[in-house]
Amino acid sequence: MQTTITYSDTVIGGLCREVCKINSRCIQLTKSIDSCKNCNLNARLESEYKELLDKKKNILKISRSIEKTQLKDDLSIEFLIEISSRMITT
Numbered sequence: 001m002q003t004t005i006t007y008s009d010t011v012i013g014g015l016c017r018e019v020c021k022i023n024s025r026c027i028q029l030t031k032s033i034d035s036c037k038n039c040n041l042n043a044r045l046e047s048e049y050k051e052l053l054d055k056k057k058n059i060l061k062i063s064r065s066i067e068k069t070q071l072k073d074d075l076s077i078e079f080l081i082e083i084s085s086r087m088i089t090t
Helices: 007-035 039-068 074-085
Strands: none
Touching: 007 039, 007 074, 039 074
16 A cells, blocks of 8 residues: 655644744743843843744644645644644643
């Protein structure tokens, strides 16, 4: 049995991995921000955190756009939307 991987599967998988990396980095940043005593470093960490949250919001927008197309795997796009919508917890 031959399995084919479609372009949308590759894109969705990549976006899922990216969201997981963003979540992981945000947790690290939260811990660093909480323990940081340097104002300049704290500002840079908070800036990076906000950029990552914006990137995650953009991935959610992309996933909702993919959801509207016919070229998708319903389960994988639903998973992407779920992980993109979750709050980041430490």
